[in-house]
Amino acid sequence: MNKLKLMTLVGVMSAALLLNGCGAQKDAPKENTKQTEQKQEDKKEDSKATEKTEDKKEEVSLSDWAGEWNNMGSYLDKPEVQGAFKTLAKKENVDEKKAKADYLEKRKCEFNGLKIEGNKIIFTSKIPSENGEKIAETEYKFVEKKAVKHGSHMLEWDVFEAVDSNAKYKVLLMMPIHGEEELTHFHMRYGNDKEELFAKEGWFPTFVKPNTTDKQIIGEIEE
Template identity: 25%
Template sequence: MKMVLTQGASVLAVSLLALAGGQSAAASQDEHEHSHDHNHDHDEDIYAGYFEDSQVEDRSLSDWEGDWQSVYPYLENGTLDEVFAHKAKHEGDKTADEYKAYYETGYQTDMDRIVIDGQTVTFHPDGDEERSGEYTYDGYEILTYEAGNRGVRYIFELAEDADGLPQYIQFSDHAIFPTDADHFHLYWGDDRDALLEEVTNWPTYYPSDLDGQEIVHEMRAH
């Protein structure tokens, strides 16, 4: 799926380092509150990628604060087969096996767990030691996809040089204004612009305290 960049946002730039090997593909506060006065009558349209540029707002890293697990292992062990069967029955443009192949490419990652605490992001790669770094907000970008719908990438940049960490991380969770995420797709690597071109591999994370069946329930609810 092709996309084009249609708009940038405010940028806080800091120069930094990169994740060893990269990825082909993704404000600390004790009480997370949002004092914005929104009309959210069209949340379903927004989730589907239909919104006006004027509706998009900056977000802080606290929107994604928490302990998150990759859903890829649940695809590999067959737990998500129920989700793909449900999609095949109700969406109808692919078979269950075709959906599984599509999400196999989308979800694939060796980053099993990610913990976000304040401005600190800790990566837990499969079979390797964890690495932590502080990330600062670097604006958002609005992407227009070939199908006509759009998405927003919220971008954060590594604040200080740290070995083995990506220079940029980019969140996509279907929201376009401050709100607590219930899951997200994450892109990471050294090249900010190149990451914006990545639309086939989108490692996806749900709260670590959910088991496989609870994730299935959440996915089917969308």
């Protein structure tokens, strides 16, 4: 009889342990589900943070071009650089006169100086060091980046629009500063209609640092 009671007691305890185990197994998925949902939520937040970071990287400001800049065209009639057009003519298999005329047309610009501070540009008739007449003073806002096909490759422009709708130059296309190893410069286009500016494939007004040398200009022409 005692043995029977003992066996019954052992059976009851075993059943209880088994039931508890099943209950734990049922509870575990709930806990795992909560952890999975939390991880997914964390991933969403990480993704949002990444998107915000990428958006900041895409933001462009005129302050990226801050400082004073000389129109490259203001150097092109200097006696010291004329030999470069002879080299260019041979390279393009045209006469020297045409080589120079085509190059001047490509760099043509109606202002010779830029003073860029913050989101504002002052356009001047002469290079800044010569204190030329102020042609315009305008505040701009960044609008978009635009990749445009040019020959076999793509050119990326940063597009700016004037805050004042009556500005002389309502739209600017700006390329990032480059060429630091030889000639620090950037290309730009100006006007009132961005689509028209994108379409002017052979027009690249170019601005260089005030300390640019004739030798650097020669190298750029002959390139």
